[in-house]
Amino acid sequence: MCGIAGFLARSGGTDLAAQVRAMTDCIAHRGPDDAGVWVDETCGVALGHRRLSIIDLSPAGHQPMASPCGRYVTVYNGEIYNYRELRAELEAAGAIAWRGHSDTEVMLAAISAWGVEATLPKLNGMFALALWDRQERRLHLARDRFGEKPLYYAEIAGTLLFASELKAIQAHPSFRAELDRDALTLFLRHNYIPAPHSIWKGVFKLEPAHHVTFDAARGVAPPRAYWSLDAVARAGVADPLRVTPDLVDEAEAVLTRAIGLRMEADVPLGAFLSGGIDSSLIVALMQRQSTRPVKTFTIGFADRAYNEADVAEAVARHLGTDHRELYVTPEDALALIPALPAIWDEPFADSSQIPTYLVSRMTREHVTVALSGDAGDELFGGYNRYFLTDRIWKATGWMPSGLRTLAGGVLRSPAAGRLAHSVNGLLPAAHRHFAVRDRLPKVADVVEARDYWQVYRQLVSHHADPGALVIGGTPPATILDRPPPDLGGPIHAMMYLDMMSYLPGDILTKVDRASMAVSLESRVPFLDPDVTAFAWRLPLSAKVRGQTGKHILRELLYRHVPASVIDRPKMGFGVPIAEWLRGPLRDWADALLSRERLSRDGIFAVEPVVRLWEEHRSGRRHWHYILWSILMFQAWHEHQADALRR
Numbered sequence: 001m002c003g004i005a006g007f008l009a010r011s012g013g014t015d016l017a018a019q020v021r022a023m024t025d026c027i028a029h030r031g032p033d034d035a036g037v038w039v040d041e042t043c044g045v046a047l048g049h050r051r052l053s054i055i056d057l058s059p060a061g062h063q064p065m066a067s068p069c070g071r072y073v074t075v076y077n078g079e080i081y082n083y084r085e086l087r088a089e090l091e092a093a094g095a096i097a098w099r100g101h102s103d104t105e106v107m108l109a110a111i112s113a114w115g116v117e118a119t120l121p122k123l124n125g126m127f128a129l130a131l132w133d134r135q136e137r138r139l140h141l142a143r144d145r146f147g148e149k150p151l152y153y154a155e156i157a158g159t160l161l162f163a164s165e166l167k168a169i170q171a172h173p174s175f176r177a178e179l180d181r182d183a184l185t186l187f188l189r190h191n192y193i194p195a196p197h198s199i200w201k202g203v204f205k206l207e208p209a210h211h212v213t214f215d216a217a218r219g220v221a222p223p224r225a226y227w228s229l230d231a232v233a234r235a236g237v238a239d240p241l242r243v244t245p246d247l248v249d250e251a252e253a254v255l256t257r258a259i260g261l262r263m264e265a266d267v268p269l270g271a272f273l274s275g276g277i278d279s280s281l282i283v284a285l286m287q288r289q290s291t292r293p294v295k296t297f298t299i300g301f302a303d304r305a306y307n308e309a310d311v312a313e314a315v316a317r318h319l320g321t322d323h324r325e326l327y328v329t330p331e332d333a334l335a336l337i338p339a340l341p342a343i344w345d346e347p348f349a350d351s352s353q354i355p356t357y358l359v360s361r362m363t364r365e366h367v368t369v370a371l372s373g374d375a376g377d378e379l380f381g382g383y384n385r386y387f388l389t390d391r392i393w394k395a396t397g398w399m400p401s402g403l404r405t406l407a408g409g410v411l412r413s414p415a416a417g418r419l420a421h422s423v424n425g426l427l428p429a430a431h432r433h434f435a436v437r438d439r440l441p442k443v444a445d446v447v448e449a450r451d452y453w454q455v456y457r458q459l460v461s462h463h464a465d466p467g468a469l470v471i472g473g474t475p476p477a478t479i480l481d482r483p484p485p486d487l488g489g490p491i492h493a494m495m496y497l498d499m500m501s502y503l504p505g506d507i508l509t510k511v512d513r514a515s516m517a518v519s520l521e522s523r524v525p526f527l528d529p530d531v532t533a534f535a536w537r538l539p540l541s542a543k544v545r546g547q548t549g550k551h552i553l554r555e556l557l558y559r560h561v562p563a564s565v566i567d568r569p570k571m572g573f574g575v576p577i578a579e580w581l582r583g584p585l586r587d588w589a590d591a592l593l594s595r596e597r598l599s600r601d602g603i604f605a606v607e608p609v610v611r612l613w614e615e616h617r618s619g620r621r622h623w624h625y626i627l628w629s630i631l632m633f634q635a636w637h638e639h640q641a642d643a644l645r646r
Contacts, residue, residue, distance in 0.1 A: 060100025
């Protein structure tokens with residue numbers, strides 16, 4: 001796990017080493033153990049690397065690394081978990097004089113033997129890499145299948161820049177900051193900016209499973225995919241596995257292998273343990289393969305509505321792990337908020353970023369690598385929206401469009417809000433819904449949906465019309481604006497869309513930035529290609545029973561942890577943002593959302609934002625979800641003041 005940065009200047013240049021070193025210095029947190037640069041001033045290429053040593057701690061793992069044949073030089077961020085298999089395959093084809101035992105060296109040998117395009121689909125791992133081909137004078141960039149590792153690039157004034165984080169690109173002298181207002185509308189809709197967009201105009205995220213090449217003479221070639229989730233999903237549903245008692249055994253075998261591959265490290269290793277199905281299963285299968293208690297880590301809150309630490313502790317006790325927990329006070333969480341713009345480097349507004357960072361920081365005090373249970377929901381049908389979308393469309397889809405429009409208008413009316421608030425107050429406390437009046441506009445958007453997929457899009461959108469809030473901003477089309485592939489039913493299609501959008505844009509971005517900010521490597525066993533292929537071959541009945549998902553994972557987990565320990569309503573991993581904005585964060589939010597500040601910046605429509613803040617601050621309404629997105633942008637924008645003045 002590391003950080004990479006570099007550039008290719010068409011006109012060559014001097015002082016390239018100093019320029020690329022300035023870029024990598026910005027991301028030293030991603031690799032505090034070692035640093036290196038490689039330049040060719042004649043070609044105008046510079047590669048920089050910051051290393052977090054995980055496998056082969058010796059100087060033989062140093063980067064930038066050249067292939068034995070001398071043709072290729074690479075900087076690479078990530079881990080190739082099947083590098084031993086690839087090494088054996090290469091050895092069987094001919095003698096190779098290895099210098100060490102790093103996965104980087106094996107990857108370079110594979111590229112030397114098979115070429116870039118043939119090697120990329122063979123790599124089972126998480127990675128972002130840059131590879132300079134000295135023979136072809138061509139720079140290759142590539143990113144792993146699911147987007148676990150970030151990679152930004154930009155072509156500015158004849159220079160191609162790339163880096164693990166935006167701050168490194170900004171450190172190059174050719175960079176000029178220009179806000180992309182269209183990308184900002186996507187941020188308000190999703191709480192993240194989906195690839196290929198970034199917050200800076202002209203700077204792009206390389207999409208997962210893509211490879212792009214840059215030639216000093218011919219410029220940039222269009223990015224192209226080297227692997228397709230669409231193809232894997234279609235093949236899986238076309239050839240499903242039979243539901244038999246042996247299916248749970250198959251699930252255990254494929255997951256055990258994926259976890260075993262990700263347990264290899266030359267440094268201390270542990271796991272995040274929330275007490276949920278996914279992380280508990282990862283830890284259970286880790287413990288079965290470990291000769292000593294696995295180190296596990298969880299974070300707790302005094303507020304019972306947000307706390308899962310007691311369940312995690314019960315799971316850890318049952319499995320016999322070496323467990324540590326940290327109970328976070330509101331003061332701990334609030335103290336982190338000023339640092340969020342620097343950590344995420346781009347506007348990001350999933351509020352679970354706060355506990356994710358805090359648990360990563362605590363974990364790094366004891367280990368260098370931690371396995372997580374991320375991606376279980378997307379692969380095995382765990383999100384409530386899969387069932388809610390279906391119920392809503394069955395309830396409203398029969399209505400003529402005019403009737404749906406009329407119903408939406410009624411739901412948005414002040415009278416409907418007052419009635420809902422009054423009725424909600426008459427219900428027993430256990431059946432009341434938080435901020436029911438403020439959810440009616442969202443319900444109205446969903447009721448007015450023209451088709452099944454618009455229902456889903458509305459449910460995953462935090463703001464239905466972000467273009468109305470961003471001055472001069474128009475939301476670009478994304479994968480959610482076109483029908484998904486036919487995967488044998490809507491739940492599978494929604495899982496596919498989440499894997500293509502929410503997983504890389506939100507979940508994996510959140511975990512990468514939080515963990516790498518404290519120099520911790522996070523690994524995701526559910527994203528092993530064999531696990532993914534197995535999950536897509538499972539019939540839906542093996543994943544979903546009634547209104548409950550992840551059925552096969554539950555059955556497998558019950559072999560190791562009693563159901564009575566695990567089964568309870570899913571809480572998520574959030575923080576009480578609504579209350580904080582009216583309490584300890586009020587002054588901070590007041591400054592960022594003042595009418596004067598908004599008018600001066602000229603980015604957001606002033607009156608709608610001021611109204612949202614005044615209604616929330618007074619307690620009359622609950623607008624914390626959209627307000628948190630606006631506040632995270634405002635805090636980021638303030639942090640970028642110097643860049644915007646350049």
